[in-house]
Every structure is written in structure tokens, then in C-alpha cells.
Amino acid sequence: MHAWGGSTRKQRLPRTWSHLRSQVMRRDAYTCQINGPDCVRVATDVDHIQRGDLHELDNLQAACKPCHARKSAREGVQGRARRAALRLRPAERHPGLTGEH
Numbered sequence: 509m510h511a512w513g514g515s516t517r518k519q520r521l522p523r524t525w526s527h528l529r530s531q532v533m534r535r536d537a538y539t540c541q542i543n544g545p546d547c548v549r550v551a552t553d554v555d556h557i558q559r560g561d562l563h564e565l566d567n568l569q570a571a572c573k574p575c576h577a578r579k580s581a582r583e584g585v586q587g588r589a590r591r592a593a594l595r596l597r598p599a600e601r602h603p604g605l606t607g608e609h
């Protein structure tokens with residue numbers, strides 16, 4: 509058993525991740541770049557700007573825990589919300605049809 513615990517997320521990261529991560533942190537001065545409502549501004553995480561497996565400096569930014577968690581949760585919800593919106597499209601109204609002659 510590993511002390512750091514294992515997530516599938518970690519296993520997908522490249523071997524250069526720790527190096528990349530420190531480059532992003534230094535570039536962003538260990539300051540959260542998302543700066544959301546609960547932001548603590550001290551970055552402890554590195555966030556992927558575009559969701560996915562593009563592990564490049566251009567797609568990475570420093571993020572604090574609350575912002576990172578919030579962004580990840582929102583990205584998870586967006587796919588479901590989009591599908592739900594397609595089902596729940598409101599019926600169109602035709603205000604011209606009043607039935608009067």
C-alpha cells in the first residue's frame with residue numbers, strides 16, 4: 509500500500525509531471541490563477557485549463573484547493589447539464605394564435 513494513495517488521475521500524469529508542476533508554480537508565483545469566490549490565492553494544485561490530458565505549460569495554471577475542486581466539479585456537471593437541457597427545452601409559444609377572428 510502506498511502512503512500517498514492512488515487515483516486513476518495520478519496514473520495518467522506523465523513522468524515529467526513533478527517538473528512541469530514546479531515550473532507552473534514558479535511561473536504563477538504560487539498564486540491561484542482561477543481566483544474564484546472561495547479563493548485563498550495560495551496555490552497548492554496545478555489545474556488543467558482545458559480539461560483533458562494535455563500536460564503542457566500553456567494548458568496548466570496554478571490553483572488553490574477550493575478553486576480547483578470547484579472547477580473540477582463544474583466540469584463534471586457540464587456534460588450532464590447539457591444533456592438535461594436538450595430534454596427540457598421549453599415548448600415554443602405562439603402569441604399570435606388567440607383564436608379570434
Ligand SMILES: [Zn+2]
Nearest residue numbers: 540547572575
Ligand atoms: Zn483560488
